[in-house]
Amino acid sequence: MSSSTTPAVATLSGWSHPRRLLLLDAVGAFMSACWLAVLLPRWQPLVGLPLFHLYALGAVAAALVPVGLAGCWLGATRWRHTLRWLALLNSAYALGTAILLIVYRQQVQWLGWLYFGLELLVLAVLVRWEWRVSGAGTASH
Numbered sequence: 004m005s006s007s008t009t010p011a012v013a014t015l016s017g018w019s020h021p022r023r024l025l026l027l028d029a030v031g032a033f034m035s036a037c038w039l040a041v042l043l044p045r046w047q048p049l050v051g052l053p054l055f056h057l058y059a060l061g062a063v064a065a066a067l068v069p070v071g072l073a074g075c076w077l078g079a080t081r082w083r084h085t086l087r088w089l090a091l092l093n094s095a096y097a098l099g100t101a102i103l104l105i106v107y108r109q110q111v112q113w114l115g116w117l118y119f120g121l122e123l124l125v126l127a128v129l130v131r132w133e134w135r136v137s138g139a140g141t142a143s144h
């Protein structure tokens with residue numbers, strides 16, 4: 004992949020290396036799971052999303068952790084495939100989150116909009132990054 008097609012963020016500190024990106028995805032999913040299942044439920048009145056949905060989103064995020072780790076440590080020959088699957092799964096997670104925000108828009112409070120807005124922004128960057136690093140549509144790597 005040429006440097007002109009590599010996202011600027013991906014070139015920082017070698018994070019465009021597939022194993023590092025898979026590890027970054029796993030760490031991010033773990034952090035999201037902790038926020039969603041442990042921290043945000045304590046402040047649910049300031050978040051506004053029902054507890055059931057916070058826990059459900061946390062469970063989905065937790066389920067993505069082993070996918071990233073497996074791709075990082077076990078799938079050296081299948082990293083491209085794993086990155087594309089993670090990009091699709093992250094996109095589905097983001098879509099589900101956005102749908103919940105729309106459905107509960109009257110109940111979501113400032114902390115919910117802040118957290119989920121930032122999470123969706125990070126996911127959008129991550130999905131684009133994973134898709135590009137995976138070489139979608141190119142023969143490089």
